[in-house]
Amino acid sequence: MASSPSLTRPRSALTAVFDLCGSLSALLLGVIVVLVTADIATRSFHLANLAWVNEVTEYLLTFATFTGAPWVLHHHGHVNIDIIVTRLSASAQRALTLTCDAGGLIISAVLFYEALRVLLGSYADGSMVFKYLVFPEWYLTTPIVFCFALCTLEFAGRLLARREVLS
């Protein structure tokens, strides 16, 4: 089914962004392996004390999760329970898919708004994270804002694509 040219370009640009997110998420997981192994090696051979590694890998895991989640959503990789849906008629399935996309859009948009509010509040307050590393707290909220912004776009894109098919 062909999409209208007005939607094709933004959609493929968005797909490129999602795929970039997926690659970044995969890369971050690779970096985690390198860091943790370097920590064990340097500790075992008394070469250095990389005390910051645990904390940094935690942040990397957070970033990998929130950058990867929209990519997984784009590729329909999130777990869903379809035992009821698959037993319904085609028209009922279409209606439920539409409902799910609309629900996903609302949920993602609200979470995006709330995460942005937390980020801006944290920025305005100058809140800091004091652990081994000291840095502004809003750094940690940024991937969440980014994640839900992209999820909102993905669900909106699905709804637009469906509307286009129906019209």
Place this chain on the structure above:
Amino acid sequence: MSWTLAGLGLGSSLFLLFAIGLPVTFAFFGVNLAGAWVFLGGEAGLEQLVRNTGDSVNSFALLPIPLFVMMGEILFHTGVAYRSINAIDRLLQRVPARLAVVSLAGGTVFAALSGSSIANTALLGGTLSPDMLRRGYSPTLSFGPVMAVGGIAVLIPPSALAVMLGSLSGISISKLLIGGIVPGLLMSFAFLVYILVTCWLWPDVAPRERVYSRGGFRERYWPFIRDVIPLSLIFVAVIGSMLSGLATPTEASALGAVASLVATACYGALTLNNLKTSLLETAKVSVSILFIIAASTTFSQILSFSGVTTGVTEVIGNLRLSPDMLVLAMLGLLLLLGCVIDQVSMMLVTLPFFMPLAAAANIDTIWLGLMMLVAIEIGLLTPPFGILLMVMQGAAPRGTPLAQIYRAAFPFIVIEIAVLGLMFLWPAMVNWLPGLLD
């Protein structure tokens, strides 16, 4: 609002969103938004929801989930896993139902090298099941052992689900990982006995292959020595480093991933391309698990704040069930849930209730945790939602009816329930290996 009304509202909304097919993560987020507004204090509750979402995955203890998955993906995408299955295939000759036994042995080996049940079943289901059907094996023997042994990856370390259970419940992750070895191997042995007995009673289910040549050392044993034995070093890197105290479970998982990389590089199988594919597939599987964890943390908090956790705990406490009855009720509920929802959601929905109940009844949490893992593993095979049933259907020859796959899984589900029963009746069998870590 009374806790019963809150519980009904939260539970029914969650299951309604599951039922209409909304991704599990977004179903949790949707219920969380409403629950946080009502029970966590309006706008402040929503802020808390955002903070929880970030904090829940910001945990060193969760790192083994992607890293255990990565081990399996590396071995899978570099083809090293296929080589080891081929080597086992050559080694095992003159065995009744040879290919079914090969799938069992290969699956058990791969379970010790990978934290992913899906990868395990996809690997064996795509190679051995069609071959078995072609050679006249019954569908039960062609599909059943592959699915059943796939589930063993949940028990035999490295296991991503064991790590998740440990980190969500507060049960020692090392003990859960080590404790999974005995039930995992016991299950594998029970499957083997079933296959051999079935073949003995009904020889038609697996036609005996004509062995033209016994094969020399180079043909028969060398591939096993070359392609399987060195891989045991990966298992040793993970379990050995944990048992020796050199590494925490998280660090052991990183060593396992590095050991998989080194092993595949030594075989000359590691390329930039398959490394990239392995990392991407790892990200895909792990992110979907971690994102559900991110969504569900606030759900547990809402259950607690609304009084549902305390209310349910008190009601069950007032029933004055003995600890054994309580454990049986928990396992029964998990087995039922396993028919309709996925493994991660099962844990997230039940743990907020199970752990306080277990603590109040003084139940050994390692024993309980390991039995929960077996119940969760059984959920991989129980229709209609058993994920491995779907994976098997995807890997099976085109047109294989799902009902045939259900029937193939049935005897193995019975065996797994029997092993669960043995674990329940004989806790010492389950606890002795984790006890070595004390």
